[in-house]
Amino acid sequence: MTSKRRRHTPEQIIRKLQDAExxxxxxxxxxxxxxxxGVTEATYYRWKNQYGGMKAEDAKRLKELEKQNDRLKRLLADAELxxxxxKELAGGKLLSPDRRRAGVHHLMRKMGLSERKSTMLTGLSRSAFRRRLKGETTADPDAAxxxxxxxxxxxxPRWGYRRAYHDARAExxxxxxxxxxxxxREEGLRVxxxxxxKRVGSSTAEAPPACAxxxxxxxxxxxxxxxxxRAIKIASIVDEHTRECLGGIVARSITGDDLTTHLDAIAAQQGLPQVLRCDNGPExxxxxxxxxxxxxxxxxxxPPGSPWRNGYVESFNSRIRDECLNITSFWSLAHARMIxxxxxxxxxxxxxxxxxGYRSPAEYAEICTH
Structure with a gap:
């Protein structure tokens, strides 16, 4: 019957090497x-090569460093895991308990993690994960x-859950x-x-380059x-070549008739343009x-949803918003019109x-020779 091989500790090896000396x-x-x-010559030389010149305290310190190194390796492995x-759960935030529970199942099935580790990573308690849902029980308490x-x-069919709530309380x-x-929502009864x-306006002409x-x-x-x-609606009309603001309306509401009347007043002084560029607003x-x-x-x-296609007036709107509307508090419609x-x-x-060329629009319009 063979005896079991005994493994020497570093302290025992150092003591035996001292005895050997x-x-x-x-x-x-x-x-x-x-x-x-009680060892072979090869073992003696291996011990001497590895522990020669060391003391028992050094071996104890080396053993502690090895334990610390093993602990750091486990921590690093856990962090990588x-x-x-x-990354497996990076498809979106796990806000609801159902999504957290699904995340736990996914980690356990896909990565082989334990239940404890999976629930910790998803932020769900183990008791909540193990608790059976009401929908999984045979007797649904909310069936009636x-x-x-x-x-x-x-x-x-056109009434929503708010009316249903008040009628249910009444009953x-x-x-x-x-x-x-x-x-x-679970029954799919959303109205x-x-x-x-949205309607899209039909253009009667393509806008030429504003070269004059x-x-x-x-x-x-x-x-x-x-x-x-109370709302204040502002209409602005800009000449794309001279950048002049030819006119505008400030009112509570502006209809298509109001806009065409104002355009007639501007055209009486400036003349009609070749093309009027605008978006698809109802007016x-x-x-x-x-x-x-x-x-x-x-x-x-x-085109709808393309404000950059009307860039000149959008730039003007950003200027009036930044330099006038955002820094002024209007106490009435008349005050807004004046400002x-x-x-x-x-x-x-x-x-x-x-x-x-750092001229004002009116100055440029006067010297424009087109």
Whole structure:
């Protein structure tokens, strides 16, 4: 029967090497020393090469460093594993318990992680993960309420969960609005919203390059509010060549008829442009605008969702927003009209424009020889 091989600790090896040095000092050779220590000569030389000159304290310190190194390796491996697990879950934030539970199942199935590790990474407690959901139980406690909601939605298909909640309370159901909303959503009883189809204006002419005054005018709307919160609608009309603001309207609301009346007033002084560039707002694609343009001038509508196609007036809107609307508090509509009119006059006559050689639009329009 063979005896089990005994493994020496570093402290034992250092002590035996110290004994070996004493034996060699007494005149014994290596073979006799190895027999005395109970090891082979190869083992003796390996010990001497590895632990020669060390003390027992050094061996103890070396052992502690090895343990610390092993612990750091495990921590690094755990960190790399957590990083890989988080990459697996990088499809979106795990906000709801259902998504966290699905993340736990995914990590356990895909990466072979333990339940404890997976729940820790997803931020879900183990008790919550192991708890059976109400929907998984055979007896659904909300089955009666679900049936009532389905019958209610069938009888009133255009009514939403808010009315259903108040009617359920009136009939004696002890529920709050959050539970009714959750069951309403789970049963797929959401009332579809009929969205209004956006109309797109049909252009009567392509906009030529604005190489001369009165070639292309651009019109656009923007909104602000007074101190009482009432809306203020602002219409601006810009000559794309001279950058002049030819006119504008400041009112609570602006219809297509209001805009065409104002355009007639500007055309009486400036003449009609070749093309009027605008977006697909309801005032601009109205029949009143089409009747006003007629055969006298062309209408060019930019594609929907492409404000950069109307860049001149959009740049003007950003200037009036930054230099006037954002720094002024209007206490009435009359006050807004006065401030905005004064700013447009300053824009045309005083404010220098970099694209015009740092001249004002009115100054450039006077020397324009096109």
């Amino acid at each position: 004493k034996l060699q000092a007494e005149g014994q050779d290596v073979a006799a020393v190895a027999r005395e220590l 957590e990083k890989a697990a988080l 309420l679900r049936g009532w909601l389905r019958a209610y939605a069938k009888a009133h 004696g159901w002890a529920v709050n609005h959050k539970k009714v909303q959750r069951l309403w 579809p919203v009929k969205r209004r189809r 005054p009165n070639t292309v005018w651009a019109v656009d709307f923007q909104f602000d509010a007074d101190e009482t919160g 601009l694609i109205s029949q009143a605008m089409a009747d006003w343009a007629g055969e006298a001038t062309g209408l060019h509508y930019i 905005i009119t004064d700013w447009k006059k300053e824009y045309n006559t005083i404010r220098r424009h970099s694209a015009l």
